Each structure stands twice: as structure tokens, then as C-alpha cells.
Amino acid sequence: MNMQSKQRCLLFVTIGALAACGSDATDGPDAPTDNQPAVDPAHFVAGGLKGAITTTSCTLSGGTTTTCYKIVTVGAPSNRTVGPFCPTKITDGSVAGMWIEGGKTYDLTGDFIANLATFYNDTKWKLYDAAGNINVTNSQVACEAAARPDVDPAYQNYCVECALSYYGGGVERTFLIPVNPVARKSGTGSVGMGGVGVAFDGIVLDGPAPVTAIKAAHTIAAFDDCGGHINAHAGYHYHAATGCSPSVTAADGHAAIIGYALDGYGMYALADASGAEPTGLDNCRGHSDGTRGYHYHVASAGENMFIGCFKGEQGTAN
Numbered sequence: 001m002n003m004q005s006k007q008r009c010l011l012f013v014t015i016g017a018l019a020a021c022g023s024d025a026t027d028g029p030d031a032p033t034d035n036q037p038a039v040d041p042a043h044f045v046a047g048g049l050k051g052a053i054t055t056t057s058c059t060l061s062g063g064t065t066t067t068c069y070k071i072v073t074v075g076a077p078s079n080r081t082v083g084p085f086c087p088t089k090i091t092d093g094s095v096a097g098m099w100i101e102g103g104k105t106y107d108l109t110g111d112f113i114a115n116l117a118t119f120y121n122d123t124k125w126k127l128y129d130a131a132g133n134i135n136v137t138n139s140q141v142a143c144e145a146a147a148r149p150d151v152d153p154a155y156q157n158y159c160v161e162c163a164l165s166y167y168g169g170g171v172e173r174t175f176l177i178p179v180n181p182v183a184r185k186s187g188t189g190s191v192g193m194g195g196v197g198v199a200f201d202g203i204v205l206d207g208p209a210p211v212t213a214i215k216a217a218h219t220i221a222a223f224d225d226c227g228g229h230i231n232a233h234a235g236y237h238y239h240a241a242t243g244c245s246p247s248v249t250a251a252d253g254h255a256a257i258i259g260y261a262l263d264g265y266g267m268y269a270l271a272d273a274s275g276a277e278p279t280g281l282d283n284c285r286g287h288s289d290g291t292r293g294y295h296y297h298v299a300s301a302g303e304n305m306f307i308g309c310f311k312g313e314q315g316t317a318n
């Protein structure tokens with residue numbers, strides 16, 4: 001029983017509700033457990049890291065001073081080239097990247113781009129010229145003008161892609177993750193723009209893409225088949241888990257772990273070894289079991305999210 005539970009017991013004794021105090025009776029099935037595994041830095045692929053993972057003193061959002069892993073990433077997967085993203089001609093039948101809409105993923109083909117006005121029931125969508133060439137951002141200036149929140153009007157009706165070569169091959173990122181995750185005493189932490197976790201190839205698992213603004217400018221911020229794309233601020237980052245990044249399978253058939261959330265809880269694939277998806281996840285998309293403690297299962301690739309919120313405390317450097 002942890003300190004938090006003991007404090008709750010004292011409170012219950014005070015108010016005479018002793019029966020609730022034998023074990024962690026006040027913890028529901030989805031609440032973080034006491035037997036919480038530590039983060040395992042060995043899961044990260046060395047090629048995605050800039051040097052070894054180290055430990056550093058950090059302060060959790062609840063005020064506790066503890067130890068965090070400091071993970072510095074190179075911002076490019078070491079096992080593959082990113083992309084492709086946008087098709088170049090509407091007659092191009094091959095699949096470039098992918099797009100997400102309404103909980104589903106769609107192959108980005110020339111045909112898909114040609115049919116956007118129908119797909120979105122909006123005649124303003126027209127990402128190609130009379131010769132069938134698709135408007136693709138093909139320079140750093142173009143990609144940054146099109147990928148910013150207030151899209152440059154000159155780059156409306158573009159398929160947007162950026163290249164890692166604009167950013168020295170990758171945007172270096174530093175993540176602090178508590179070695180031993182600590183559940184928030186109450187409530188949950190909201191998912192912001194700084195990412196929700198790190199995949200084992202060192203690529204950030206980002207918060208939802210701002211698809212409302214992207215679509216309002218009649219742009220397609222193309223993802224590659226791995227659910228990632230590039231911008232100047234975040235470099236290459238994931239918005240969907242499609243099974244590309246390294247994972248560690250579980251001996252008991254549970255879904256494989258694909259990364260850690262910024263609060264230190266494991267982020268697992270959606271489906272287990274038999275293809276079954278978990279039921280009864282909490283609003284953060286987490287639940288607990290005896291082997292993994294509290295952990296998250298990422299959403300399906302079309303949902304434009306990984307997890308709904310943070311159950312644990314995040315750390316900042318001291």
C-alpha cells in the first residue's frame with residue numbers, strides 16, 4: 001500500500017468507514033497500482049538516440065523530487081527513410097502516404113487527391129492544375145508557409161510535405177521521463193502540443209494534428225504510411241501508430257509496447273497477439289494489470305490521437 005492509500009485509510013478511519021480500508025479498496029480496476037514497473041531504457045533503439053540515455057534529477061508535477069531518464073533523440077528513424085507523403089499527379093495510381101478522416105485512414109493516391117471535392121463535399125478543394133499535376137510544397141519556404149497554423153493563402157489547396165534535409169536530417173529533441181511513474185493524486189493531465197510520448201525509434205508520439213485548421217485551408221498535411229510527417233518545429237513526428245516503429249512483444253500475448261508516455265507509463269499497441277482490442281479503458285486510454293501495472297493502449301490510426309490524457313505526473317529538470 002502506498003502513502004496515498006495510507007492517507008486515504010486514515011481519512012476513512014476518521015470518518016468511521018473502516019471497512020473500506022483493508023486493501024486498496026478505494027482503487028477501481030483502472031486505477032494505477034502499487035506494483036508499477038519502472039521505465040526500461042533498453043527498449044529504445046540506439047540509432048534513434050543522440051548518445052546513451054542518462055538519469056537526472058527532476059521534479060514531478062505533484063512537487064516530488066525524483067529521478068528522470070533524459071532521452072535525447074536525433075529526430076529520424078534509423079531503420080527506414082521517412083515518406084513518401086504526397087502523390088505528384090492525379091493519374092498516379094501508386095500509394096504515396098496516407099490521410100486520416102473520421103476515424104479511418106486513406107491511401108494518398110492521385111485518385112484520392114482528384115476526388116477531394118467529392119470526399120469533403122466542398123468544391124473549393126482542388127489540389128491540381130489542368131495538366132493533373134498536384135500542388136506539392138517542394139521547398140523549405142513552401143513547406144513552412146503551408147504548415148504553419150495560419151496557412152499562407154498562396155499555399156491553400158496544396159498537399160503539404162517537408163523534408164528532413166531542411167532540418168539537418170532531423171530535429172533533435174530532449175525528453176524527461178520519470179524512471180518510476182507516479183500517478184496523479186487526482187484528476188488527469190491534458191495532452192498538449194509538446195508530444196504525449198516517445199516511440200522506441202526516438203520519434204515523438206505527438207498530440208492530435210490540427211486537422212480543422214489544415215482542412216479549412218484546403219490543405220492535406222500528408223502523413224507517410226508510418227503515420228508521421230515533418231514540420232519545422234517538431235521535425236518528424238507521429239500522429240498515428242501503424243506498426244512501423246519498433247515494438248517489444250509480450251510473452252503473455254498482451255499487445256506489444258511501442259513507447260513510453262511522458263509520465264513514464266508504457267504505451268502499448270491497440271491489439272493483442274490474437275488481434276483483440278482492450279475493453280474498459282479509462283478516458284486516458286489506460287488500464288492496469290498485474291504484469292504491466294497501469295499502461296495505455298494507443299488509439300487506432302485514424303483517430304488522430306494516441307492517448308486521451310495523462311494519468312501520471314510529468315517531470316521537469318531541476
Ligand SMILES: [Zn+2]
Pocket residue numbers: 206209229231237239
Ligand atoms: Zn503534425
Ligand SMILES: [Zn+2]
Pocket residue numbers: 254268278287289295297
Ligand atoms: Zn493492456
